[in-house]
Amino acid sequence: MLLLQTNNVLRRFGADVLFHNINLQINDHARVALVGRNGAGKTTLLKMIAGITSPDEGTITKSQGLTIGYLAQDQGLDSENSIWAELDTVFTKLHQQESQLREMETQMADGPHDDSYDRLMKKYDQLQTLYKKEGGFSYASRMRGVLQGFGFDESMWQLSVNSLSGGQKTKLALAKILLQQPQLLMLDEPTNHLDMNVLSWLEDYLRGYDGALLIVTHDRYFLDRVVNEVYDLANGTLTHYTGNYSAFVTEKTHRLQTAMKHYEQQQKKIAKLEDYVNRNLVRASTTKQAQARRRQLEKMDRLEKPVNDDQSIHFQFHQDHASGNEVLDVDQLKIGYNEHVLAGPLSFAERKGQRFGIIGPNGIGKSTLLKTILHQLPAISGTIRLGANLDIGYYDQEQQQLHPEKNVLNEVWDDHPEINESQIRSLLGSFLFVGDDVYKQVSELSGGQKARLELTKLSFKPINFLILDEPTNHLDIDSREVLETAINDFPGTVLFISHDRYFLNKVATDILAMTATGITRYPGNYDDYVAAKEKQAQAAADKTSNDSAPVSKTASTGQKDYRASKQKQRDRRKLQRAVDDLEKQMDEWQQKHDEIEKQMSVPDVATDIAKLSDLQKDLDNSQQHLDDLEEQWTTAAEKLEDFDQQ
Structure with missing residues (x-):
């Protein structure tokens, strides 16, 4: 059933059009993502759908009686109620029904057994059926489940909502909207x-x-x-894709490549026809043929050049010299504030070229660990040994290294006064600070702009040990992908905190899982960490099973099914990584191929037969690599598709 539809929706931003021709459909039980760059208009579109604002043009139609729950970005609750009482307001209607049922029970207990009693009994049965249908017997357990799921243990349930942190208030707002169970949930x-x-x-x-x-x-x-559906808001309009995010990325790339190929083919055809017309129109013997080709040109439905919304940051980290092999040794370290231990003892060692990703619950002390390693905070006990010849670059998620009263230009230039303004502005331009943006005060910048400014400063200095605290916060997806590439191309050592599991998969060589009592290293990326944890859990379950009484045939079958399910998940992750790796190699060889073609088009090279011959060999070699990789990718992708269909 169709729940909601937008029809040619348009939104202006001053004299400019933010987006236009927005056509979106949401069916019952749909699972839809809306993606796009920061500033593309995603939140603006959500507010229109929620009925908070209206489109400048177009319409939004909704099914009759549609209930919509909308959680705005970082939207928290403001209430003097306790956590439990605030969530309990969701069930006001059920409480009214409870009161009615209790009142009827009293009447039935005290009243005579006559016709009015039978009518009351019938009404009671109807109300009790409705009460059960609407969750009257399960709402308390639902509340407990959601609260525990969001990390609010029972000891917190009587705390005032207004005593919570901003992040906790946002989590509680999300918990409340989940309990409301609207037909369309927008997050x-x-x-x-x-x-x-x-x-x-x-x-x-x-x-x-x-x-x-x-x-x-x-x-x-x-x-x-x-x-399982993605709408991509790019270049001011909306494109629909089926599948999850990874499928969307693959399909979008394929669409753009195909569209560009068709465009280029048509351009070659147009150029050929135009050349024929220009050369033959004035010649009596070929005038008719030229006129026919001119009519062909006039009737041609010309394709627009595909436009990729490629306004993205581009940068790399660099080092002046390599560090020693021993970069960081942490031994029996306890961290915290004013002798209050947050976590420890922590022990691990990182060597040159490794990229350690630190994960763990919020509030466990991950940021405190980085600040202690950097000697911004004193260690309570234990030792930290930094290696020789280290040039450390630090990204602070709180962005306290930026000066709020400076403008963007001076924030960078004051650190490098020996460099001229044009070079500074050129660097800022690569991080999308252009025109008058460079004169904005740091305090006026958005979270995403501050993140880009801090990365700008890091890219300017020589670094061989990069320490990052939640670097993907505030960055849009495209900027995150650029950051991933910059880190993977960086020859030095990286220690970073992140809750972005996709980022961890792309960047980490090892995972450090941190708890209040220690830290454990797991080789590989996040998926490898998950697989290792599952293996540990299964080993523990098998040990418990072996130590206990013999299990029944049914239980044994259940364990086999569980193991088979986990193995299937591991097999799929392995196939997905193979596909991702081949795609990365294809991109790298395509860049080499394009670079060779670019060299061959240089006038000096084009007239040098020897150089041209060598480059042609390189071009053929790169094309062969591309063909081989494409064949491997097709096979791997087909295996993955077959696996998903099993």
Whole structure:
């Protein structure tokens, strides 16, 4: 059933058009993602759908009686109620029904058994049936489940909502809207402030949600697990794709490549026809043929050149010299404030070229660990040994290294006064600070702009040990992908904190799982960490099973099914990584191929037969690599598709 439809919706921003021809459909039980760059208009569109604002042109139609729940970005609750009492307001109608049922029970207990009693009894049965249907016997357990899922244990339930932090208030607002169970649930950046355990719980909850979902988030791992449709808001309009986020990326790339190929083919045809017309129109013997080709040109439905919304940051980290092999040794370290231990003892060692990703619950002390390593905070006990010849670059998620009273230009230039203004502005331009943007005060910048400014400063200095605290916060998806490339191309060592599981998969060589009592290293990326944890859990379950009484045949079958399910998940992750790796190699060889063609077009080279011959060999070699990789990718992709269909 169609729940909602937008028809040619348009929104102006002053004299400019923010987006136009927005046509979107949401069916019952849909799982839809809305993606696009920061500033593309995603939140603006959500507000229109929610009825908060209206389109400048076009219409939005909704099914009769449609209930919509909309959680704005970082929207928190403001209430003097306790946590439990605030969530309990969702069930006011059920409480009214409870009161009516109690009142009827009293009347039935005290009243005579006559006709009025029979009518009351019938009314009571009807109300009790309705009460049960609307969740009257399960709402309390639902509240407990959602609160525990979001990390609010029972000891917190009587705390005042207004005593909570901003992040906790946002989580509670999300919990409340989930309990309301609207037919269409719209979430704008719901993964902010959520640690990995809560994210995993929320993903499972939303996959089983009975209504439809429309989600805006930069969390690509979350999108891969939850959605099966993607609307891409780019270049001022909307394009629909089926599949999760990874499928969308592949399909969008393919669409753009195909569209560009068709455009280029048509341009060659147009040029050939125009050349013929220009050469033959004035010659008596060929005038008719030239006129026919001119008419062909006039009737041709000309394709527009495909436009990719490629306004993206581009940069790299660089080092002046390599560090020693021993970069960081942490031994029996306890961290915290004023002798209050947050976590420890922590022990690990990182060597040159490794990229360690630190994960753990919010509030465990991950940022404190980085600040202690940097000697910004004193260690309570234990030792930290930094290696020789280190040039450290630090990204602070709180962005306290930026000066709020400076403008963007001076924030960078004051650190490098020996460099001229044009070079500074050129660097800022690569991070999308152009024109008058460079004169904005730091205090006026958005979170995303501050993140880009801090990365600008890091890219300017020589670094061989990069320490990053939640670097993907505030960055849109495209900027995150650029950051991933910059880190993977960086020859130095990286230590970073992140809750972005997609980012961890792309960047980490090792995972450091941190708890209040220690830190454990897991080789590989986030998926490898998950697989290792599953293996540990299965080994523990097998040991418990072996130590206990013999299990029944049914239980044994269940364990086999569980192991088979987990193995299937591991096999799929392996296939997906193979596809991703081949795509990366194809991109690299395509760049080499394009670079060779560019060299061959240089006038000096084009007239040098020897150079041209060598380059042609390189071109043929790169094309052969591309062909081989494409064949391997096709095979791997088909295996993955067959696997998903099993």
